[in-house]
Amino acid sequence: MKRLTINQYGASSVMDLVEVDRPIPKAGEVLIEMHYSSVNPIDFKLRNGELKFYSGFHFPMTFGFDVTGRVVAKGKGANRFEIGDMIIALSNKKRGEAHAEYCTLDENVCVMAPEGISHEALGCLPLAGLTAYQGLVSRSQVKKGDRVLINGATGGVGHYACQIASYFDARVSAVCSYKNAEEAKRFGATTVYSYDKGENGLLKDYDIIFDVASNLKVKDAIRYLKPGGHYVATLPAIDLFLYMAVGLLRNRNIHFLIVKSIREDLQKLSRIVEDAGISTTVSKSFQLKDIKSAYDFCESGSPVGKVSLKLI
Numbered sequence: 001m002k003r004l005t006i007n008q009y010g011a012s013s014v015m016d017l018v019e020v021d022r023p024i025p026k027a028g029e030v031l032i033e034m035h036y037s038s039v040n041p042i043d044f045k046l047r048n049g050e051l052k053f054y055s056g057f058h059f060p061m062t063f064g065f066d067v068t069g070r071v072v073a074k075g076k077g078a079n080r081f082e083i084g085d086m087i088i089a090l091s092n093k094k095r096g097e098a099h100a101e102y103c104t105l106d107e108n109v110c111v112m113a114p115e116g117i118s119h120e121a122l123g124c125l126p127l128a129g130l131t132a133y134q135g136l137v138s139r140s141q142v143k144k145g146d147r148v149l150i151n152g153a154t155g156g157v158g159h160y161a162c163q164i165a166s167y168f169d170a171r172v173s174a175v176c177s178y179k180n181a182e183e184a185k186r187f188g189a190t191t192v193y194s195y196d197k198g199e200n201g202l203l204k205d206y207d208i209i210f211d212v213a214s215n216l217k218v219k220d221a222i223r224y225l226k227p228g229g230h231y232v233a234t235l236p237a238i239d240l241f242l243y244m245a246v247g248l249l250r251n252r253n254i255h256f257l258i259v260k261s262i263r264e265d266l267q268k269l270s271r272i273v274e275d276a277g278i279s280t281t282v283s284k285s286f287q288l289k290d291i292k293s294a295y296d297f298c299e300s301g302s303p304v305g306k307v308s309l310k311l312i
């Protein structure tokens, strides 16, 4: 089988598709024939070595977190799924390992693929969708009537976040580039601000500020949160950690979110996606043989929605 492999950190030129043996599922794991995945910013950041303090120095290394595919073998004691079941998952392996024709995964992080949604869309959902879900629901308990600002509203995470907040009947304001304003409205935003026109949406009080782009100054954001409100960032910053304590004193909740592969969350997210008809916008689709171009496309800017990867 083919698997994305690197033997050193660097640009897409260090990426290779290497022929390796199919992995054998360990106890409690399933072997998945991979149908679709997607490329997320974490993948090219890992490959570039931006996160080497986390990813380490053991090569060869492989990446990919979004898993959609068919169970083709089971390790000892794995009994949640039958051979042939279509499942989806956010890989809980350190660097993912899903950008391959087959991968193994703990069966406890997998859920049955919801019916009636294309496998390509499902391949895009786990990492970005769970980030949106955990930011808005698990951390911020979004509810009807909440005023929500989503900064970075048309990318992978943002386009799910706008739709999930709208599903909960929140009033959504979005920040994205001017050219993508209509897309943000399509995802459910009623007010759109354009960062390339100098707008950041910090004009009124919010229940939730979901800073997906993570470039707002926490000191500014906190002034536009209602008492009890939530500010959620997806990237670490020194001021974020400083203001966590300040926020508590002022009855504002400041969160640094690291998405977690939680089976129950993925199950609930799948139900919301089915109920609400939440759609995945695929900016561009690639095949495994073109994986370098897929990473380059993801890294080159801000595709609207997701960059999809077809594996088998």
Ligand SMILES: NC(=O)c1ccc[n+]([C@@H]2O[C@H](COP(=O)([O-])OP(=O)(O)OC[C@H]3O[C@@H](n4cnc5c(N)ncnc54)[C@H](OP(=O)(O)O)[C@@H]3O)[C@@H](O)[C@H]2O)c1
Pocket: 040, 041, 042, 127, 128, 131, 151, 152, 153, 154, 155, 156, 157, 158, 175, 176, 177, 178, 180, 195, 212, 213, 215, 233, 234, 235, 257, 258, 259, 301, 302, 303, 304, 305
């Ligand atoms: N901590 C975690 O667990 C976690 C999980 C998922 C993602 N992340 C991080 O979250 C970030 C977003 O991920 P993603 O998958 O959504 O990326 P993405 O698909 O590349 O989307 C980026 C978004 O940011 C917007 N943007 C670009 N420059 C901006 C600016 N100056 N102000 C406001 N918005 C701006 C883009 O809008 P336009 O397209 O209109 O330019 C786009 O909507 C990445 O840095 C990623 O690594 C972290």
